[in-house]
Amino acid sequence: MSLKNLQNADSFYETERLIIRPMSLEDGEFIFDLYNRPKFIEFIGNRGINTVADAENYIRNKFLPQFQRRGFGNYLVVTKDHNKKIGGVGIFEREGLDIVDIGFSLLDEFEGKGYAYEAASKVKSIGMDDFGLTKISAITSKNNFSSQKLIEKLGLKFQKYVTLPNEDEELMYFETE
Numbered sequence: 001m002s003l004k005n006l007q008n009a010d011s012f013y014e015t016e017r018l019i020i021r022p023m024s025l026e027d028g029e030f031i032f033d034l035y036n037r038p039k040f041i042e043f044i045g046n047r048g049i050n051t052v053a054d055a056e057n058y059i060r061n062k063f064l065p066q067f068q069r070r071g072f073g074n075y076l077v078v079t080k081d082h083n084k085k086i087g088g089v090g091i092f093e094r095e096g097l098d099i100v101d102i103g104f105s106l107l108d109e110f111e112g113k114g115y116a117y118e119a120a121s122k123v124k125s126i127g128m129d130d131f132g133l134t135k136i137s138a139i140t141s142k143n144n145f146s147s148q149k150l151i152e153k154l155g156l157k158f159q160k161y162v163t164l165p166n167e168d169e170e171l172m173y174f175e176t177e
Contacts, residue, residue, distance in 0.1 A: 013126060015118045019078040023063045023088065027076055028056035030085045033107070040105055043144045045167075066093055072131055077106070077119045086110040089119040091127045091136065096164040099137040099175060100127070102154070104147075117150055124154055139164075139171040148172065 013020040023031070032055040034040060035047050049055045066073040074090030087106035094101045104120045127133040138156050140147040152158075156174035163170050 011126075013075075013122055014080070015122050017080055018115065018119055018122075019080055020075045020089065020119055020122055021078070022067055023059055023074045023076050023090075025056050025059055025064075027085070028052045028059060030076070031055040031059060031088075034088065034105060037108060039108060043141050043147065044103075044105060063090075070131070072123075072127055075119070075123060077115065079115075086115060087119065089116070089123045091123060091133070094139075094164065096162065097137055097139070097173075099135045100133060101137045101139055102127070102151075102156075103138070104150070111146070117153055120150065120154055136176050138174040140174075141169060142172055 011022065029052050032049055032052045035044075035049045035055065035058075047058060049058055063074045070093070072091050074088055074092065076085060077087040077089055078085050087104065087110060089102075089104040091100050091102050102120060102124055104116045106116050124136060127136055136156065138151040138154070139162065140151060151174045156176050159173050159175050161170045162173045
């Protein structure tokens with residue numbers, strides 16, 4: 001990966017089984033695949049990514065600017081053993097939320113193996129330890145029980161229901177205490 005595509009986000013992190021690195025323009029094909037999976041659309045929403053070029057523009061316009069502003073954002077999750085891109089995890093500035101929000105999504109075939117918890121735990125600690133965040137929030141749909149369980153395992157507690165601007169669905173809102 002070329003560093004120019006990472007802009008100012010050049011920090012790579014490791015866990016026992018994963019490499020976690022900032023999303024880059026080179027991840028367009030992966031984002032196209034992940035964001036068009038039925039589970040992603042059901043639980044996170046349709047982001048209007050209909051081509052790989054749309055995915056690259058999404059990375060360029062949504063992910064990279066936040067890395068430039070805040071130093072953290074959406075990270076690619078890659079397995080160490082096979083160097084396989086399996087998902088994304090990040091801390092996001094989200095319209096309608098006062099506190100940055102942790103989010104995660106994996107390709108279906110990698111769910112249920114502990115990867116999302118491993119990656120999200122690391123990204124939560126990056127936000128709090130490296131960037132001084134004192135609170136992190138999370139949102140999820142009422143019927144996404146696996147996400148709710150993971151959010152609670154990360155130490156966030158349910159606070160209330162919220163509806164984000166320009167959205168119809170009421171979401172569950174969690175926050176660190």
